[in-house]
Amino acid sequence: MAESVRVQMSLKTKKELEHLAKTYNCMYNNKPSISKLLEKIGQAEFTIKPTELNYKDYNLPLLLLTMTSPFNLNGIVAKVTRKIAKHQGNIFKIEAHQKKENLGLLKIYLSLENDKSDLSILLNEIHSIKFGEIKNINEPYQLIGAYTLLVNSKRIPEYRGTTEEIIEDLMDKRIIIDISCSFGIEIKARNKGGTLAFITEEIANRKILISSVGLKYNQQKKEDIISLFLEVKIDKYNDIFREITKIQEVINFFESKIGKNGILELQRLGIEYLNTP
Numbered sequence: 001m002a003e004s005v006r007v008q009m010s011l012k013t014k015k016e017l018e019h020l021a022k023t024y025n026c027m028y029n030n031k032p033s034i035s036k037l038l039e040k041i042g043q044a045e046f047t048i049k050p051t052e053l054n055y056k057d058y059n060l061p062l063l064l065l066t067m068t069s070p071f072n073l074n075g076i077v078a079k080v081t082r083k084i085a086k087h088q089g090n091i092f093k094i095e096a097h098q099k100k101e102n103l104g105l106l107k108i109y110l111s112l113e114n115d116k117s118d119l120s121i122l123l124n125e126i127h128s129i130k131f132g133e134i135k136n137i138n139e140p141y142q143l144i145g146a147y148t149l150l151v152n153s154k155r156i157p158e159y160r161g162t163t164e165e166i167i168e169d170l171m172d173k174r175i176i177i178d179i180s181c182s183f184g185i186e187i188k189a190r191n192k193g194g195t196l197a198f199i200t201e202e203i204a205n206r207k208i209l210i211s212s213v214g215l216k217y218n219q220q221k222k223e224d225i226i227s228l229f230l231e232v233k234i235d236k237y238n239d240i241f242r243e244i245t246k247i248q249e250v251i252n253f254f255e256s257k258i259g260k261n262g263i264l265e266l267q268r269l270g271i272e273y274l275n276t277p
Contacts, residue, residue, distance in 0.1 A: 013113075060090065060111040061268035063119070064182040064211075064229060067126070069175055070146035071104035075134035076175060080108065080126055087122045088113055092271050102149055103177070109274060119181065120241040123234050127179050132171035143167050150177075182211045182229035183247050184269030187254060189224045191217060195262035196226060199254070203230065206250050227269060 014034070021032035026040060069076055077096065084091060093109040112118050131143065140163060147170050150156045155177060159169040189195045196215065203210060214227040230250070232243040257263045 060270050062092075062184040062270055062273055063110050063112065064184065065106075065108045065110065065123075065126070066178075066180050066182070066211075067106045067108075067176050068099070068178040069104055069106065070149050070177075071098050071102050073104075073134060073142055073146055073175070074137045076104070076129075077106065079129050079133055079175075080106070083122060083125050083129075084108070084110060086125075087118050089122070093274055101153070102145070109271075111271070120244055123179065123181055123232075123240050127174065127176055127234050129175050130171060131173050131175050134175065135167075135171060140167060143170060146170070146175075153177075179234045180211070180231050181234070181244075182231045183251075184227065184229050184273060185251060185254075186267055186269050186273075187226045187228070187263060188218075188265040189226060190262040190264065191222050191224050192262055195224065198261050199226065199228075199263075202253065203228075203250055206246055208246055208250060209233065223264060227273070229269075 017034045017037060018032040021027070021034055021037040024037060024040065026033050026036035028036060065080075067080065077094070081091060081094075089110045089112045091108060091110045093107075095105075095107040097105045099105050112122070131146070135143070144163060144166065147156075147159075147166055150173070151158045156170075156173055159166055161169070187199060189199075200210065200213070209231040211229045211231040212227075213229075216225040216227075217223075218225060230247050232240065232247065234240055251266070251268075254263060254266050258266060
């Protein structure tokens, strides 16, 4: 008698099991079947050995962290990347730019094994990096410059005192001014009017920000390829875990609409997106 078993797993684990199911021909309706894979393993029909995964089949979900901080300071990138490494994150690309008023913009493309639970902890840890953590690798004038920037932008209140007292007061202040995280998804859809409007309206109705959107047309298949980055803003008012959950819920919603409303296929954007012109 067959028995139903419910299993919770990360998207990365699901992709790996689907890859293995395809490798060992465990298919249902021409799609990889995790249940058939587990059944064959349980019946000892074969033993799985480690193999090198093909990244075209094995999609590492892409995340984009965007941070703003004072520009002329040493150690910020090192502190952020150390936090990511602590959570077993894989970094694929880093961009750093100087903005107006001596602000720096840092973009990091990465993946996490579990980007639902681990990500909320990681974002909180990055957002909580203090000036005291980089004091010893910066000169006093650099710290005073960052302090002046934060005061002028009304991020912190002005502290009157000697240079040493101002620097000491700065040590428990957060060094990251703004931080957000974007989830990349790709939706393949029939080329017909209203599909993009349906997708973006559903995202807007769930109060999720779209940080960027791209649209390509596959002439051979007559399909639209829609690339979206859905953004979570991190501040003291947000429940970060809840915001991340909202994005997963909208992804699940669009997956449930495959074959309807013009939607043909959905997947998280992977590292190959970074190499796409």
